[in-house]
Amino acid sequence: MSVTSEEVNYLIWRYLQESGKEVTALALQEESRVLEFDHRFGEHIPIGALVSFVQKGILYTESELLVRYDRDIAPVDVEHSARDFNLVQALEIDSDRVPQIRGKHRFELADESSVSSNHNGVSEELVNGTRVSESLSGDSSKFIKTLHETLKLPQSSVSRWNPTNGLVLAYGGTSAAATIVNFSQQNPGSLTIDQEFKCQHPSTSTFEGSSCITCLEWSPNGRSLATGIESGEVRLWTIDGKLQNVFQFHKSCITTIKWNQDSIHFLTCDTDDVATVWNSLTGTALQQFSPKETGMLESLGVDAEWVGPDKFVIPGAQGSIMLCEMGESRPLGKLNGHTKTLTAFDYQPDTKMLVTASDDKTLRVWRSGNLNSSNCFVGNSQSVTSAMWLDEDRIISTSIDGTMRVWSQSINSLLGLSMVDEVPIFCGSLSPDKQKFAVGKMDGEISLYHTEKILEVIRNTPQAHLPASIPVDGDYQPNTEGNCITDLAWDSSSTYLSISYSASETAVVYVG
Known part of the structure; x- marks a missing residue:
């Protein structure tokens, strides 16, 4: 018997939707794979499934109080039977059975506590808040x-x-x-x-500091090289350095050149976040997109x-x-x-x-x-x-x-x-x-x-x-x-x- 975190996420997401908490449900939807589960299992899971499972869990915990480990009927627990059994009581019973895990060596120096080992011969190191496991077997293949x-x-x-x-x-x-x-x-x-x-x-002296090649990419067939410079000009060359075409549309530094697999069309982007699609054979700009909002200084992407x-x-x-x-x-x-x-x-x-x-x-x-x-x-x-x-x-x-x-x-x-x-x-x-x-x-x-x-x-x-x-x-x-x-x-x-x-x-x- 097992349950995955994705299944729990889906039940929580269904509960949020059913209770009208749409914004919270949307946030969980973006952070998990609930839509995939909904497509596969949605029609088979009834409304109120999460609440139903929690209630059954409470009932199971209460029933455990009535039967001992050897299957004999346990003495009546007057304290619990006198009250309406609820989720808090069920959790209290579980916490009483499982001792609290207390911090060990809580006040060690950071460099002393950053690495520990467990009984399986695996060391655990804390990196940026993530616990990383590493075998302690002394593997000689770690030679760099x-x-x-x-x-x-x-x-x-x-x-x-x-x-x-x-x-x-x-x-x-x-x-x-x-x-x-x-x-x-x-x-x-x-x-x-x-x-x-x-x-x-x-x-050119028109653009201050515009003499650096900032981007270059070969076409997938290896026959053409596209180069871009800080001024925004893009040029196309043959494999032996002969000029094929000149593309002039961008007004700022070229940051990205991406070829289509057809080795004919390619995409360029600049620091003003203007994207242009080119036909390398004709030298024409087929379309241009400028998603940056007026007055925005921050770069959208590279x-x-x-x-x-x-x-x-x-x-x-x-x-x-x-x-x-x-x-x-x-x-x-x-x-x-x-x-x-x-x-x-x-x-x-x-x-x-x-x-x-x-x-x-x-x-x-x-x-x-x-x-x-x-x-x-x-x-x-x-x-x-x-x-x-x-x-x-x-x-x-x-x-x-x-x-x-x-x-x-x-x-x-x-x-x-x-x-x-x-x-x-x-x-x-x-x-x-x-x-x-x-x-x-x-x-x-x-x-x-x-x-x-x-x-x-x-x-x-x-x-x-x-x-x-x-x-x-x-x-x-x-x-x-x-x-x-x-x-x-x-x-x-x-x-x-x-x-x-x-x-x-x-x-x-x-x-x-």
């Missing part, structure tokens, strides 16, 4: 591999590997220029530069995502998400749930689910055809900086609070957590084969995780001891201090990682 750069390139703010040619890398920095580099590889981990092509935006061949999502006002369609002048709908700037989107095409992250410290999962989020993950103490699907169920995320976390949308819970040194994490990047996950920290250090080991640790951790403590597999440290990571990018074979820094050269690291 030191990663070294294969080569270095000039300083850049962003870099991207060609998705179809693993030996082609584009990076962009100052001087309004992006560079396409062709490598040759004699042996694994050994790269040499064969050719370089410079993709130059025109220098990401966008295609959620189908002709649909996409962009940040909206007050943490909302606008669902748009190519050819439609107005958004199809609005997804409400987040309350602050949106930081990351990732779409899972097989399940048609979207995960979003925000400065409100939460992640949310949205299902196709539903305007309410099916999951809301809380626990981070600072902004969430990245969120990606590991598979059809699990999500991996990073946060400014210095944690990497793994979540499950099916059971709506935190599965694993890693915090190495509490340094803020600025970005996270999942390799194309989804076998490696790299996080970039404020101090310039890279931590590498193998997803198969992450899932193995979670599988081997009893559910009662989740979230599991996730071990770090690799580490890379730059030679310079005071150097923040601005971007991470994997090559198509998931063996090389390029790292862009705020004040030093771009590093290319061989992961293997």
